[in-house]
Amino acid sequence: MSNQEYILEMKNITKSFPGVKALDDVTLKIRPGQVHALMGENGAGKSTLMKCLFGMYKEDAGEIYLNGERVNFHSTKDALEHGVSMIHQELSNVPDRPVMENLWLGREPLHQVGPLKFVDHKKMFNDTKELMAKLEMDIPPRVSMRTLSISHQQTCEIAKAVSYNASVVVMDEPTSSLSEKEVSHLFRIIRTLKDEGVAVIYISHKMSEIFQISDEVSVMRDGCLIATKPSSEMDDNSLINLMVGRDMSHRFPTVESVPGDVCLKVEGLTSVVPDSFKDVSFELRKGEILGIGGLVGAQRTELVEAIFGLRGIASGDIYINNKKIDIKSPQDAIKNGVGLITEDRRGSGIFPLLSIIDNTCMSSLDGYRNKMGLLDHKRIYTDIVKSNKQLRTKTPTYQTRIQNLSGGNQQKVIVARWMMITPDILIMDEPTRGIDVGAKFEIYCIMADLVKSGKAVIMVSSEMPELIGMSHRIMVLCNGKKTGTLSKEDASQESIMRLAAQFD
Ligand SMILES: Nc1ncnc2c1ncn2[C@@H]1O[C@H](COP(=O)(O)OP(=O)(O)OP(=O)(O)O)[C@@H](O)[C@H]1O
Ligand SMILES: [Mg+2]
Numbered sequence: 107m108s109n110q111e112y113i114l115e116m117k118n119i120t121k122s123f124p125g126v127k128a129l130d131d132v133t134l135k136i137r138p139g140q141v142h143a144l145m146g147e148n149g150a151g152k153s154t155l156m157k158c159l160f161g162m163y164k165e166d167a168g169e170i171y172l173n174g175e176r177v178n179f180h181s182t183k184d185a186l187e188h189g190v191s192m193i194h195q196e197l198s199n200v201p202d203r204p205v206m207e208n209l210w211l212g213r214e215p216l217h218q219v220g221p222l223k224f225v226d227h228k229k230m231f232n233d234t235k236e237l238m239a240k241l242e243m244d245i246p247p248r249v250s251m252r253t254l255s256i257s258h259q260q261t262c263e264i265a266k267a268v269s270y271n272a273s274v275v276v277m278d279e280p281t282s283s284l285s286e287k288e289v290s291h292l293f294r295i296i297r298t299l300k301d302e303g304v305a306v307i308y309i310s311h312k313m314s315e316i317f318q319i320s321d322e323v324s325v326m327r328d329g330c331l332i333a334t335k336p337s338s339e340m341d342d343n344s345l346i347n348l349m350v351g352r353d354m355s356h357r358f359p360t361v362e363s364v365p366g367d368v369c370l371k372v373e374g375l376t377s378v379v380p381d382s383f384k385d386v387s388f389e390l391r392k393g394e395i396l397g398i399g400g401l402v403g404a405q406r407t408e409l410v411e412a413i414f415g416l417r418g419i420a421s422g423d424i425y426i427n428n429k430k431i432d433i434k435s436p437q438d439a440i441k442n443g444v445g446l447i448t449e450d451r452r453g454s455g456i457f458p459l460l461s462i463i464d465n466t467c468m469s470s471l472d473g474y475r476n477k478m479g480l481l482d483h484k485r486i487y488t489d490i491v492k493s494n495k496q497l498r499t500k501t502p503t504y505q506t507r508i509q510n511l512s513g514g515n516q517q518k519v520i521v522a523r524w525m526m527i528t529p530d531i532l533i534m535d536e537p538t539r540g541i542d543v544g545a546k547f548e549i550y551c552i553m554a555d556l557v558k559s560g561k562a563v564i565m566v567s568s569e570m571p572e573l574i575g576m577s578h579r580i581m582v583l584c585n586g587k588k589t590g591t592l593s594k595e596d597a598s599q600e601s602i603m604r605l606a607a608q609f610d
Contacts (some may be wrong), residue, residue, distance in 0.1 A: 113138040113305045114190075114226055114274050119158055119168035121151075123510065125502025128154040129165070130329040137276065139304045143316045143337065146326035146349055148514030149500035152309050153195055154277045155183070155326070160192045161185040164242065172274070183212065191272035195279045195309075195513045196538070199251045206234040206247035209266050224347040237269050241295060256283040256449070257402045264292060268299070268372060275299060276307045279513070281315065282539050283449075285402035285568065293319055311514070311542050312569075315343050325349055350544045356574035357543070359550055363557040365394035368428070370444075370531055370562065375412065375422035383586040385411045385422070390564060393557045396576030398566045400558045400606045405586040406566045407449055410533045414446040415439045440469070445529035447520055449536040449566070456518045458509035462501055465508045465519050466490040470526040493522040499546050514541045516551050521549060532556060533564040538572060550576055570599045584608045 114136040121129040128151045138144050144152050160166045161179030172188060179185040199208045205424075207214075207230070215229040234247035239552055243261055249257060260283050267275055277296075281289045296306055296319060308320055315344040316323060317337060325335040325348040332348055339389050370390040379382050385403040390396050398406050403477055411417045413424060415433040423430055426442050433439050439446070448455050467486050469472070474482045489553045490504060497518040508516055524532055534553075538546045542544055553563050553576060567573050573580050574597045582605035 117170040140321040143320035143323040149512040150326040189273040191267045191270040192276040201252040342446035363393035371425040378418035397573040397580040400583040404583040443530035
């Protein structure tokens with residue numbers, strides 16, 4: 107028997123994968139009507155623990171109790187039927203199907219005609235409309251998932267998890283692509299769930315969210331549960347110390363470089379897509395970090411993807427080192443010394459079945475050919491180890507498939523990929539999304555080193571502290587238009603927000 111004070115108890119859970127002990131005797135207890143934050147560095151075991159609960163992985167040892175009763179879910183369907191639902195860290199929808207089919211996948215409403223059963227599309231449509239209305243979300247049921255922005259796709263996942271009326275809802279980094287407005291919307295939904303007695307397990311690397319929304323915090327490190335405490339007894343520093351096991355009073359390194367000559371000039375850039383970026387002009391200097399701020403939907407990703415040759419340009423010019431150039435494809439961009447770390451790592455960043463070695467070196471292979479045109483595998487290996495070590499990528503071996511790494515560690519491999527080329531102009535789109543505090547600092551150091559050596563960095567970010575802490579200047583977009591550029595001295599959360607939302 108178990109204690110009814112808790113709605114969920116996971117006791118002494120252990121789980122190993124080849125070469126890693128992902129969970130080591132973890133005990134986690136969750137109260138009803140509370141938000142329980144789960145924190146820890148990349149690879150600490152947070153997602154694995156939740157996947158054991160959700161029936162996606164079978165723990166090697168340990169017991170799970172729901173409402174005091176021993177449970178053992180064999181599949182996610184099993185978990186859902188028992189009132190446990192989960193928002194996954196990586197988007198897991200079917201891109202070519204409509205929103206409504208994604209929402210009711212595997213539990214479609216049926217209507218019976220004689221002996222036959224058919225999916226009741228009308229009911230599905232109405233149910234979706236009703237759910238969206240209840241959650242005050244504005245997503246049409248019939249549009250296909252692929253056409254939605256990543257933030258809207260994430261919103262759909264939230265709606266889906268809530269629609270099961272579960273008593274335990276797991277949210278694994280639900281806000282990684284949400285705007286501030288969408289985050290407060292999610293928090294309203296979470297508060298309603300709490301009032302209904304639902305327990306929410308909330309995983310995030312964003313410290314401010316944890317203090318806003320959670321009642322209790324558990325911290326994991328290297329597969330072990332280090333501590334569980336009321337959030338009110340913790341602050342930023344004590345939480346970080348628990349997570350990384352060392353003091354981290356400096357969140358940003360000093361950026362020493364002084365910007366020099368203009369290396370990139372963009373003039374009047376306008377997208378071929380009607381509601382995208384319009385007439386954007388800016389300059390980037392050698393040794394400069396230019397931040398690009400704005401709300402989700404401001405077309406920042408679209409803009410940098412166009413500069414990298416991934417999207418069409420209707421008009422406008424791009425100059426690199428004062429020479430007008432034509433960028434029609436990423437190959438053109440790379441040839442001209444431009445690199446891009448994309449925000450959507452699953453969709454366009456990683457090759458899930460390939461190893462860490464392959465994922466790291468794939469953009470820089472040309473630099474590793476000998477006179478005969480053959481690849482120098484030894485040198486590749488040395489370099490990929492070096493860049494992954496610098497970022498502290500956590501993996502059993504470098505031959506491991508990248509899909510087996512934790513979300514944050516996959517992102518590190520992509521950053522490592524571009525460090526191998528060190529393009530003259532590196533564009534980073536949400537470079538630290540899903541990355542823990544310790545590794546964020548490493549990425550900031552790499553940015554600082556790059557610009558110190560005369561390279562230039564463009565950083566698209568939704569995290570205000572990071573924009574302010576790292577950029578020489580911050581350009582802000584709103585609805586595809588540039589609304590202003592702030593110097594380091596003028597940049598504050600308020601001044602950025604004012605330009606991003608165009609209050610005046
Ligand atoms: N399917 C798998 N096969 C092999 N190893 C795995 C698998 N899933 C997770 N791991 C390993 O287990 C460890 C814990 O990973 P997990 O995804 O739980 O971390 P996390 O705390 O969620 O990190 P993040 O903050 O980066 O999402 C990592 O070392 C990871 O490489
Ligand atoms: Mg995870």
